[in-house]
Amino acid sequence: MLAYMYDFYNSHTLKGQNDDIKYYKEQIKYYNAKTVLIVGAGTGRVAIPLNDVAKVTALDFDEGRLEVLREKLNSIETICCNIKEFITNKQYDIIIFPYSTIQFSNSEVEIDSIIKQLLKFVSSNTVILFDISDSFRYKEDKENIFLFTDYCNEVSDKVSVYYTSKKYDKYIEFNVIYKLDSKNLSLLEHEKYYYYDEEMYKKLFKQNTLNILKIDQGYGDGNFTHKHIYHVKKGSSFATERSYEK
């Protein structure tokens, strides 16, 4: 049931984040990509629209969210797996870690292990995109703040949403509580996101021979410049850095 809350929450809170879909479609065209692996596909916010322009594989370790994704589009390939353990013989032209998925509970050691795992199956042609947010560091502690109440079709109930955030030295924790009105039931979503550390990412990419092709700031409309979208590739020999340009 918690998986249904993901889209319900996003439908009330996401604003410019959905601009990433257009951005990724442009990247797929630019790199002439035919096959795309989405890591942290969730309920398909990004994976489903991208499947219109390439063959998408949607990976997530949350089976409940993948089930919701398949309810929306059953033809898409889904893999329930932790990316830290994922291995494949398939070649993907692009691998996308959307919407801060790489920051999701991942310390430096864990990000390093994810990169090492990717290196076991990516080719030197695969472009990996990491969407990393610099905003978590600047958020504030909040205690049980009421966000909104609305009817949620998926659970056929009125749901009230409350939010708590607590900052630590290297990460922020979020607790979102969903109170289902008539069922006398509360659901808790707990998430932890590590702050953006530019030097750490650059060091880890370099140590693992992933070269930075470019870093886009935002999704192309001048907004969301706190999002840093790294384009990296195994073993290529040049690195440029620029703001997003079409």
Ligand SMILES: C[S@@+](CC[C@H](N)C(=O)[O-])C[C@H]1O[C@@H](n2cnc3c(N)ncnc32)[C@H](O)[C@@H]1O
């Ligand atoms: C911020 S959500 C993004 C979901 C969706 N792509 C979107 O943009 O709305 C991050 C997703 O990554 C998944 N995730 C986080 N770490 C993962 C890992 N190590 N392996 C697989 N999935 C992971 C979570 O379950 C969650 O669904």
